[in-house]
């Protein structure tokens with residue numbers, strides 16, 4: 001029998017079509033992420049270091065490991081290696097301007113009257129998104145920690161959550177943070193890195209949550225950022241996510257989505273546009289007498 005042919009350009013480890021299909025299937029089952037057939041080189045380059053670290057000889061051995069019951073931990077590492085974690089402070093700045101002008105003033109009034117405010121960064125990666133939300137809030141309410149305000153920051157990738165909770169960033173990544181906020185809410189540079197202040201970190205709670213799994217939270221959110229994640233899902237999964245998110249949005253809340261995304265499926269009817277990639281719930285229709 002002929003040996004199976006490798007399907008990638010580089011050749012330290014053999015990866016067959018069968019290996020690629022098995023890995024793509026596991027990523028879909030674990031995270032809902034859809035990998036097209038032309039992503040073999042990407043899978044190879046992201047996972048080759050895992051094979052090296054584990055002392056494995058080829059991708060078939062790796063597949064056997066991650067498919068076995070004892071490979072559950074490595075399956076998480078595989079998902080983490082294959083997710084795209086690109087993010088930055090104040091990404092899509094018009095979202096933060098809208099938040100500051102249209103949403104936060106009313107929320108701040110509410111928390112000053114003793115009520116709660118809940119915000120959610122779903123798929124928060126290494127924390128730049130929830131901290132941009134926190135900094136926008138702190139720019140209006142520097143003593144925000146005194147009030148009942150919580151920013152929930154969730155992601156599937158435990159490494160990203162740990163980075164977010166530490167809140168330490170290369171100084172070069174802070175360019176987009178407006179200057180007064182940067183000097184007030186970040187430590188002085190040390191070894192080319194700066195840490196976000198405790199007051200900002202205290203506002204944000206990092207938790208692991210798989211968007212295609214169970215969502216344990218109860219109650220609604222005044223603000224939901226779900227940006228640049230559903231693009232990795234197939235259309236029906238995207239529709240399901242939007243249908244689960246919209247009931248969690250408070251009646252006067254706001255949903256921010258990624259620049260190349262749109263709310264699709266049944267959820268769309270319950271929302272109205274309030275700017276580019278910004279949605280608000282449609283007012284509930286009154287019962288006719």
Ligand SMILES: C[S@@+](CC[C@H](N)C(=O)[O-])C[C@H]1O[C@@H](n2cnc3c(N)ncnc32)[C@H](O)[C@@H]1O
Pocket residue numbers: 030031032033083084085086087088091122123124125126129154155156157160209210211212226227228229232258
């Ligand atoms: C490109 S980043 C977007 C980060 C941030 N929202 C932004 O727009 O800058 C996508 C994030 O989605 C996360 N992710 C992918 N699949 C997920 C899933 N099924 N559940 C939760 N998070 C997921 C990845 O780990 C990654 O951190």
